[in-house]
Amino acid sequence: MALRNVKLTIAYDGSEYHGWQIQPGFTTVQQAVQDAARSLLGPNVRVCGASRTDAGVHALGQVGLIQIDSPVPTENLARALTDRLPDDIAIVKAEEVRMGFDVIGEVTRKLYRYTIFCGPTRPVLHRRYCWHVPSNPDVAAMDAGAKLLVGRDDFKSFASAADSRIDSVRTIFRCDVTEARNDGDRWVYVEVEGDGFLYNMVRNIVGSLMEVGLGRWEPERIGRTLEARDRTAAGPIAPPNGLCLMWIEY
Amino acid sequence: MALRNVKLTIAYDGSEYHGWQIQPGFTTVQQAVQDAARSLLGPNVRVCGASRTDAGVHALGQVGLIQIDSPVPTENLARALTDRLPDDIAIVKAEEVRMGFDVIGEVTRKLYRYTIFCGPTRPVLHRRYCWHVPSNPDVAAMDAGAKLLVGRDDFKSFASAADSRIDSVRTIFRCDVTEARNDGDRWVYVEVEGDGFLYNMVRNIVGSLMEVGLGRWEPERIGRTLEARDRTAAGPIAPPNGLCLMWIEY
Numbered sequence: 315m316a317l318r319n320v321k322l323t324i325a326y327d328g329s330e331y332h333g334w335q336i337q338p339g340f341t342t343v344q345q346a347v348q349d350a351a352r353s354l355l356g357p358n359v360r361v362c363g364a365s366r367t368d369a370g371v372h373a374l375g376q377v378g379l380i381q382i383d384s385p386v387p388t389e390n391l392a393r394a395l396t397d398r399l400p401d402d403i404a405i406v407k408a409e410e411v412r413m414g415f416d417v418i419g420e421v422t423r424k425l426y427r428y429t430i431f432c433g434p435t436r437p438v439l440h441r442r443y444c445w446h447v448p449s450n451p452d453v454a455a456m457d458a459g460a461k462l463l464v465g466r467d468d469f470k471s472f473a474s475a476a477d478s479r480i481d482s483v484r485t486i487f488r489c490d491v492t493e494a495r496n497d498g499d500r501w502v503y504v505e506v507e508g509d510g511f512l513y514n515m516v517r518n519i520v521g522s523l524m525e526v527g528l529g530r531w532e533p534e535r536i537g538r539t540l541e542a543r544d545r546t547a548a549g550p551i552a553p554p555n556g557l558c559l560m561w562i563e564y
Numbered sequence: 565m566a567l568r569n570v571k572l573t574i575a576y577d578g579s580e581y582h583g584w585q586i587q588p589g590f591t592t593v594q595q596a597v598q599d600a601a602r603s604l605l606g607p608n609v610r611v612c613g614a615s616r617t618d619a620g621v622h623a624l625g626q627v628g629l630i631q632i633d634s635p636v637p638t639e640n641l642a643r644a645l646t647d648r649l650p651d652d653i654a655i656v657k658a659e660e661v662r663m664g665f666d667v668i669g670e671v672t673r674k675l676y677r678y679t680i681f682c683g684p685t686r687p688v689l690h691r692r693y694c695w696h697v698p699s700n701p702d703v704a705a706m707d708a709g710a711k712l713l714v715g716r717d718d719f720k721s722f723a724s725a726a727d728s729r730i731d732s733v734r735t736i737f738r739c740d741v742t743e744a745r746n747d748g749d750r751w752v753y754v755e756v757e758g759d760g761f762l763y764n765m766v767r768n769i770v771g772s773l774m775e776v777g778l779g780r781w782e783p784e785r786i787g788r789t790l791e792a793r794d795r796t797a798a799g800p801i802a803p804p805n806g807l808c809l810m811w812i813e814y
Contacts, residue, residue, distance in 0.1 A: 325688045372689060396686060404686040436646060436654040438575045439622060439693055439808075558689075 317383050320391060321411045324376040327402040329442045329555065333369045334376065343403060347378055350398035355384040364417050364562050365424065368514070370554030372443065375561035379417040423487065423507060423563040426516045429556045430502040445556035451527025453502055457491040459526040459536035460504065463519065464489055470543045472522070474514035485509045491523060516557060522549035567633050570641060571661045574626040577652040579692045579805065584617045584626065593653060597628055600648035605634040614667050614812050615674065618764070620804035622693065625811035629667040673737065673757060673813040676766045679806045680752040695806035701777025703752055707741040709776040709786035710754065713769065714739055720793040722772070724764035735759045741773060766807060772799035
């Protein structure tokens, strides 16, 4: 049987997982997907992921790659794998890609979306999927700060100290802060589209933008933080549960 | 200190609870709210609820009543109780009502909303709050069936066998089936507003309307089911997690 390279689009609620990446002794999404793939396709299947999402972070468009020599048709894979996964993970799509496809190296763009709920009362039905800020942030000021992050730059100031990557230059194509009102509730969204992200980068950006929203920072301080190339310059990190990896483009 | 009668508006994610009502040996919402009230206000406080929601059913507007003689001002109660509750329950509002207020007997209207997700892939971020029907139901036909339920009638056909109430006559003021599309996703909502509901009544109505939506029943069969006054005439019961008690009016 010919070996096939199959790209999986994966959605998950990260609440119950220690992030994407396999770590011995922890429940991770990569492990769950790999276990499902092995039960369907054979004991040697390995799943490689495009993004290492943190504990508690969600995804609607994570990408994983598997090499298989099973007779299961590609068009049946998404359903068959989803049936073998816990109900907080689903395979949205499975498609054959050329051998040699590099699931990390060939990424051109990713979109992360961060959701904030602004209201006095804890949003019980959304608490797993948003950051509750019981205040009234200035979204126009946050968006003005966000615009200072667009472009190719060294994002070291917004990386976590745990990031081991040497090159901290990334391109941000778009960074928008918007809001929606619904029955008196107020939702704020931060969308960041870039060619790649450092460890904790989006959460550090959102935490800093919230300093602007709450009036503690002028919007210009976002630009100065970026220029500082200093991890201690950023604001407090935003919690993981508001973050969702929306899609990855190749 | 004068005794006060305080009406609480309560929101909860019912996923982790065996329903509202206190049952020895089970985790229930009423128990959690009563525990929080006792820790704040004293060991004899009892919480009476307006609606006995089932295991897995959610609420944005459940109503509970407590009698207190504590010095805590009414305007601080919602916040102070919420601080003592697990993060899937919140007190949205606390307001003083006259002594003698009957939290069950004085209800004039309630609104339940049922959420259905129609799409091929399991909605991982919404799975706790909707019924996943991977199909394409006919919403106009469902709504035509729903309209046959409006009015004052005997709803015995849509009650669960476990309902012990003798009088099964209720008034449905409004029953609407609507849909919303969002990024290719399709959501269907069933809203039922009535002066009261029998045990499992909304879930039995939704299950029957889905028979219509999937083309197994003609819309008219909803009317015939109602007229049958026979519990075996209804369609299969819809799962609890799609259901939410939106508000209760007095």
